[in-house]
């Protein structure tokens with residue numbers, strides 16, 4: 685599903701003394717099937733944007749188009765509920781939302797709430813624990829008896845269980861160790877491809893934005909300042925002008941190029957890319973010698 689924000693403005697507690705302007709003139713076009721990272725400083729409006737994507741918030745001005753569904757200030761609740769079954773959000777620390785007696789019941793809760801019959805929901809729970817690399821016997825355990833990493837996988841299974849077309853990830857690796865972070869991100873990339881999802885990742889990690897996204901939306905002070913490929917965001921002034929760090933591999937590339945007085949010929953956003961480009965340069969150097 686394409687997601688299009690057109691001149692979206694949002695004010696929390698609009699028309700009250702506590703009114704806060706969170707978004708202004710936000711324009712985004714997320715292509716169906718893409719993996720998009722949403723980046724920007726704390727308070728730049730990322731969470732507010734994602735809450736508009738599944739109808740938890742409605743724009744104060746402008747409109748949000750999610751597939752065929754248009755959400756505006758006066759859109760009715762029924763339309764928004766339908767949207768929630770198509771757009772799944774994995775919130776930060778999703779394991780805090782586990783509440784059922786068993787993992788199986790927890791995963792089944794969401795899809796049954798959206799009208800899936802019990803048998804199908806049970807089947808989904810079994811399929812998903814396998815897909816997420818959890819042993820089958822977790823299904824009858826209490827979610828609270830699992831490790832932190834396993835709890836997070838169960839919570840993710842609960843979102844995937846209602847078969848959303850769009851998956852929104854709000855800092856999904858927060859609080860995990862580096863190995864757990866990599867495992868979870870690779871899992872999302874696999875799900876994105878295998879399940880043909882449109883994935884939106886809200887992240888403070890420029891490494892993850894560079895490595896996983898096809899497209900990056902940059903927010904600053906409540907507005908969209910750019911939407912471009914990772915190569916463009918990091919190799920032009922977009923990232924630095926908006927106070928975002930460059931991925932380590934690219935920082936290293938720039939220092940090396942300055943020292944050598946020569947270009948590697950491509951923008952290297954990951955270590956693997958850098959190693960490939962540098963090896964090529966070394967070989968060329970040898971053949972020129």
Ligand SMILES: Nc1ncnc2c1ncn2[C@@H]1O[C@H](COP(=O)(O)OP(=O)(O)OP(=O)(O)O)[C@@H](O)[C@H]1O
Pocket residue numbers: 696697704705706724725726727728729730731732733
């Ligand atoms: N519930 C709320 N009530 C009032 N103001 C809010 C509320 N939630 C967010 N804001 C304000 O809206 C603006 C945008 O906040 P938002 O949480 O969307 O930014 P963010 O980019 O997601 O930040 P972070 O990276 O810290 O999660 C900020 O000025 C914030 O203080």
